[in-house]
Amino acid sequence: MKKGMGDPLRIYGPVFLMFLYAPALMLPLFSxxxxxxxxxxxxxxTLRHYRSLADNSNMIAALKNSLALGSSVAIISTVFGLLxxxxxxxFLLPGKRVALGTIMLPLVVPxxxxxxxxxxILRRFLNVELSLWTIGAGHLLICVPFSMLVLMAxxxxxxxSLQEASQDLGENAWMTFWRVTFPLALxxxxxxxxxxxxxxxxxxxxxxxxxxxxxxxxxxMFSQLRFPQRLPSMLALGSIILAASTIVIAASExxxxxxxxxxxxxxx
Amino acid sequence: xxxALEGVTKSFGAVRAVEIVSFEVRxxxxxxxxxxxxxxxxxxxxxxxxxxxxxxxxxxIDGKPMxxxxxxxxxxxxxxxxxxxxxxxNVRDNxxxxxxxxxxGRQETDELVAKALELIKLPGYGGRAAQELSGGERQxxxxxRALVCRPKVLLLxxxxxxxxxxLREEMQIELRQLQRTVGITFVFVTHDQxxxxxxxxxxxxxxxxxxLQIDSPAQLYEAPNCREVAGFIGTMNFFHGRVTARPHxxxxxxxxxxxxxxxxxxxxxxxxxxxxxxxxxxxxxTLSQRPIEGWxxxxxxxxxxxxxxxxxxxYVRVSGVDRLIAVARQNAERSLDxxxxxxxxxxxxxxxxxxxxxxx
Numbered sequence: 230m231k232k233g234m235g236d237p238l239r240i241y242g243p244v245f246l247m248f249l250y251a252p253a254l255m256l257p258l259f260s261x262x263x264x265x266x267x268x269x270x271x272x273x274x275t276l277r278h279y280r281s282l283a284d285n286s287n288m289i290a291a292l293k294n295s296l297a298l299g300s301s302v303a304i305i306s307t308v309f310g311l312l313x314x315x316x317x318x319x320f321l322l323p324g325k326r327v328a329l330g331t332i333m334l335p336l337v338v339p340x341x342x343x344x345x346x347x348x349x350i351l352r353r354f355l356n357v358e359l360s361l362w363t364i365g366a367g368h369l370l371i372c373v374p375f376s377m378l379v380l381m382a383x384x385x386x387x388x389x390s391l392q393e394a395s396q397d398l399g400e401n402a403w404m405t406f407w408r409v410t411f412p413l414a415l416x417x418x419x420x421x422x423x424x425x426x427x428x429x430x431x432x433x434x435x436x437x438x439x440x441x442x443x444x445x446x447x448x449x450m451f452s453q454l455r456f457p458q459r460l461p462s463m464l465a466l467g468s469i470i471l472a473a474s475t476i477v478i479a480a481s482e483x484x485x486x487x488x489x490x491x492x493x494x495x496x497x
Numbered sequence: 498x499x500x501a502l503e504g505v506t507k508s509f510g511a512v513r514a515v516e517i518v519s520f521e522v523r524x525x526x527x528x529x530x531x532x533x534x535x536x537x538x539x540x541x542x543x544x545x546x547x548x549x550x551x552x553x554x555x556x557x558i559d560g561k562p563m564x565x566x567x568x569x570x571x572x573x574x575x576x577x578x579x580x581x582x583x584x585x586x587n588v589r590d591n592x593x594x595x596x597x598x599x600x601x602g603r604q605e606t607d608e609l610v611a612k613a614l615e616l617i618k619l620p621g622y623g624g625r626a627a628q629e630l631s632g633g634e635r636q637x638x639x640x641x642r643a644l645v646c647r648p649k650v651l652l653l654x655x656x657x658x659x660x661x662x663x664l665r666e667e668m669q670i671e672l673r674q675l676q677r678t679v680g681i682t683f684v685f686v687t688h689d690q691x692x693x694x695x696x697x698x699x700x701x702x703x704x705x706x707x708x709l710q711i712d713s714p715a716q717l718y719e720a721p722n723c724r725e726v727a728g729f730i731g732t733m734n735f736f737h738g739r740v741t742a743r744p745h746x747x748x749x750x751x752x753x754x755x756x757x758x759x760x761x762x763x764x765x766x767x768x769x770x771x772x773x774x775x776x777x778x779x780x781x782x783t784l785s786q787r788p789i790e791g792w793x794x795x796x797x798x799x800x801x802x803x804x805x806x807x808x809x810x811x812y813v814r815v816s817g818v819d820r821l822i823a824v825a826r827q828n829a830e831r832s833l834d835x836x837x838x839x840x841x842x843x844x845x846x847x848x849x850x851x852x853x854x855x856x857x
Contacts, residue, residue: 387584388579388581390577390578390579390581391581391583391584393548393568393575393577393581394575394577394581394583395583395594396548396567396568396569397546397568397569397573397574397575397643398569398574398594398595398642398643398646399569399595399597399598399646400569400597400598401567401569408594409583409585412585413584413585
């Protein structure tokens with residue numbers, strides 16, 4: 230391909246990145262603005278919006294809810310995903326494709342439809358009180374497919390004779406799992422934990438429909454947007470979340486790269 | 498007897514992978530199971546290791562019946578075809594993998610691993626990552642990992658198949674020496690007849706799930722008991738005919754257009770009138786301008802030639818025989834300008850004692 234100045238891809242790249250990241254970078258900028266409205270010119274720099282967050286007990290409660298919910302969903306979804314992925318990759322199951330398709334369905338169904346449907350089922354037919362538990366159940370539905378996809382990709386890559394070798398060397402199925410399968414699947418397990426935590430942590434629609442007054446951070450943030458004077462502190466909160474997720478993503482990427490060291494020889 | 502198989506049968510769906518196989522392996526023996534791919538040899542090995550349960554028949558290892566005994570509880574260890582080195586462990590931990598259940602101290606384990614590394618001629622490799630090993634090194638580590646468990650039987654599934662030719666020849670000798678050193682019974686599966694002949698004390702030749710012949714390499718080569726074995730081991734020429742007389746311990750065979758052939762010297766002779774195959778190895782045939790007195794002689798014309806360095810094969814067209822007859826000649830003398838003999842009329846001669854009679 231010609232690599233002159235006229236190459237449209239050379240312009241497309243930077244423009245694309247700008248559309249992607251510039252709005253997100255506005256967030257920390259306006260969170261430092263000593264004023265209520267996010268517009269230029271800035272009225273002066275301040276950290277008071279960040280300080281005010283520390284005193285906001287409703288926000289703290291929502292954050293705690295989100296962290297607890299995210300961690301629980303991540304662990305349960307990874308366990309379910311691992312079991313399902315082991316079954317899918319190791320055995321020839323009848324109706325495997327149908328089962329896989331059904332589990333993956335939440336990835337393509339819009340979450341608003343899921344939210345409404347689950348709300349109707351929970352309230353109308355099962356008469357369950359809405360709480361963090363109902364949000365968690367909803368999140369599990371959308372996280373298990375993620376976990377399963379990640380773990381299946383990891384498990385499909387490895388040689389079934391490794392498990393046979395372990396049994397041949399005197400270990401039963403349980404010890405073989407802990408000494409061979411688990412360590413080999415570990416990078417996938419960590420990736421699954423991170424992905425499902427993030428998916429649950431910033432999920433809004435299901436949390437909005439399935440939650441009660443005791444709610445998660447995204448729902449709390451949405452509720453605060455009605456009050457203009459609360460906007461700057463929400464921008465500050467958003468900036469903190471942005472920074473934290475950047476660190477987590479960077480860490481997980483490092484971990485993933487350590488996990489996929491080139492494996493020579495094994496497959497011929 | 499360290500291993501005894503009695504009527505072992507195994508099917509996968511409609512495919513009968515192993516059909517009524519019975520044989521015994523002696524203690525300390527280097528035993529080969531030889532056959533083309535798909536003949537059931539790997540299934541047989543996996544039955545010994547416990548990864549497959551036979552549908553019928555008995556497997557005894559060291560006198561104990563193995564029915565229902567899981568792989569981890571058997572006194573066997575296996576070297577897998579692709580070596581199955583654990584990619585998340587280094588060489589030391591790979592070799593020490595099977596030692597966990599013996600609850601040894603760290604020092605004892607280290608000593609055993611060091612000794613095993615010495616045995617496979619990779620001293621100081623303990624700290625290497627599995628990914629850093631070459632094909633040959635992986636094979637050695639797989640061997641050490643199995644041997645360190647002191648199995649009663651070591652099972653090897655095409656252990657040299659993944660190595661290049663040069664390395665394979667070196668490993669054949671090394672494996673043989675190693676087996677003598679450790680004194681463990683080796684059972685190995687291969688499709689490479691040369692590998693089986695050079696390494697094994699005894700070979701079971703398999704085809705289509707059945708054992709055809711179980712014998713020493715020399716017996717298999719010199720006295721195959723059927724056409725399949727004769728054709729599979731080495732190169733063999735076949736002539737067809739009918740027995741017309743049996744003077745003394747010889748058989749006179751009417752081979753149609755090839756004339757009268759005389760075969761004899763040892764073995765049971767077939768009945769007069771029975772259809773028979775006469776099998777002769779290329780190195781037992783002689784090419785000459787005139788028929789050799791007292792030998793069987795067949796006229797033909799040289800149609801191709803193959804040079805193998807130490808010897809050459811001449812392929813002779815004989816009218817009435819579909820396949821070309823291979824005749825070997827040792828290239829004992831150094832000759833660069835060997836005039837091609839292709840197209841010349843020759844006689845193929847062989848002594849009556851050089852041929853084998855196989856019933857059809």
